[in-house]
Amino acid sequence: MTTSIPLDRRLAVDGGRPVRPPDRPWPRWPIPAPDAAPNLAAVLHGGRWAISSPTVGDGVLFERRFAADFARYVGSRHCVPVDHGSSALVVALESLGLGYGETVLVPALTWTASATAALRAGLVPVLVDVDRDTGCVGPDDLDLSVDPRAVVAVHWASNMADMPALDAVTGPRDISIVEDCAQAHGATWQGRQAGSFGRLGCFSFQHGKVLTCGEGGAVVTDDDRLAPVLEELRADSRRYRGDRTPPGELDLEESAGVQGANFCLNEFSAAVACAQLATLDAQHEVRNRNYRLLAELLADVDGVRLLQPAAAQTRISIYEGTLVLDDLPTGMDNAAVAAALTAELGKRFYLTDEPLHRSKLLQPWTKPLLAPLAERFAAIHADRTYPKTEWLAAHTVQTHHSTFLGTEQDMHDVATAVTKVLTR
Structure with missing residues (x-):
């Protein structure tokens, strides 16, 4: 039996013609900045491939250059680059000097590193629910009954957590806030940068x-003692020596105030980071303009909207563009919607990371050295529920920020595909 539905009205996953022809590519990612290749060549032939290498002439390490540039960009006094974002969270939590087994609040809607970093620092992550409108932890979501000594406030997808509101709760209780800005480079709240x-x-x-x-990361702070x-x-x-480094010697001195590990950012990565930082704001302008356009194009489509920030967030940094499906199409869950959009557009659409309370990536009991922490972690979470996190996990579909680095026509294609899938 043949269907009576015209071929171009059938979903691409069902054999129909896709909205976007396959010969129209999407923007690639990463996009090398103009200075990336010259910077890499300078490292390759400059004789210093790591911050633990001896000085050569009067050259400044790219790692030092990036630390200064990024601190200036964020508006913080200090920046300490590291090898990964996960390492940034570990050393940040360790620097607080908390006691073994103390508790740290972590939103359930985030990547596993936000929680495993606490375990690696000898702490117990306690998962909390998030605000359904923003996807970020809010002041009403903080669980003070577990006597937390810190909060990992994750800025999620394209939204910032309400940091002033969180500080109003945590500040009087001497609870430190560690901002997880892995998805928020350049985002601002009332003009102030995420991370500051x-x-x-x-x-x-x-x-x-x-x-x-x-691969790389950084910790920023205004705390002169923690830096x-x-x-x-x-x-x-080791830390950087305060005087001018003589030729042939190391920039690092064995200050040994606290036992550390090697999480250093190598010079090749630092050289690329210096170049890419110079293009970040221009890319934000393109992404944010297209994001606004797509929001307008979807305004009259029932049951779907783009995730929107709070009014006080003055600039978004789109790591993942997030479609919120208030009403799921009949017979489809959000995974089916994601697969259908991928087929229509030739660009990957997907679900958010598995919420941490049911993520197979967060299993501290699989590491014997974490046994005491894992036991307490399991006991604390035995009867907890996360209804707002679960709703967002079931009602959102995401796409990588590179989707928004294209043209207005690209946004029209996305809107057409969304409309086609939701009204099939």
Whole structure:
């Protein structure tokens, strides 16, 4: 039996013609900045491939250059680059000097590193629900009954957590806020940059991030006491010497105020990061303009909207563009919607990361060294529920920020595909 539905009205996943022809590519990611290749060549032939290499002439390490540039960009006094965003969270939490087994609040809607970093720092992550409108932890979501000593406030997808509201709750109780800004480079709240609100701000420069060097990270802070501690924690108890380094010697001195490990950012990655930072704001303008256009195009489509920030967030940084499906199509869950959009557009649409309370990536009991922490983690979470996190996980579909680096026609294609899938 043949169907009476015209071929171009059938969904592409069902054999219909896709909205977007396959010969129209999407923007690629990463996009090398103009200075990336010259910077890499300078490292390759300059004789210094790591911050632990001896000085050569009067050259300044790219790692030092990036630290200064990024601190200036965020508006913080100090920046300590590291090898990964996960490392940034570990050394940030370790720098607080909390006692073994103390509790840290972590939103259930985030990547596993936000929680596993606490375990690696000898702490117990306690998962909390998030605000359904923003996807971020809010002041009403904080669980003070577990006596938390810190909060990892994750900025999610394209939205910032309400840092002033969180500070109003945590500040009087001497609870430190560590901002997880892996998805928020350049986002602002009332003109102030993400990462500059908490006691510490942590960033990832992994391949998919809006600012990338392949793998890398950084911690920013205004705390003059914590900055040298962070340096030692990431460089085997060494920090940068205060005087001018003589030729042939190391920039690092064995200050040994606290035992550290090696989480140093290599010079090749630092060189790329310096170049990419220079193009970040221009890319934000393109992404944000297209995001606004897509929001307008979807305004009259029933049951779907783009995730929108709070009014006080003055600039968004889109790591993942998020479609919120208030009404799921009959017979389809959000995974089916994601697969259908992927087929229509030739661009991957997908679900958000598995919420941490049911993520197979967060299993501290699989590591014997974490046994005491894992036991308490399991006991605390035995009867907890996360209804707002579960709703968002079931009612959202996401796409990578590179989707928004294209043209207005690209946004019209996305809107057409969304309309086709939801009204099939």
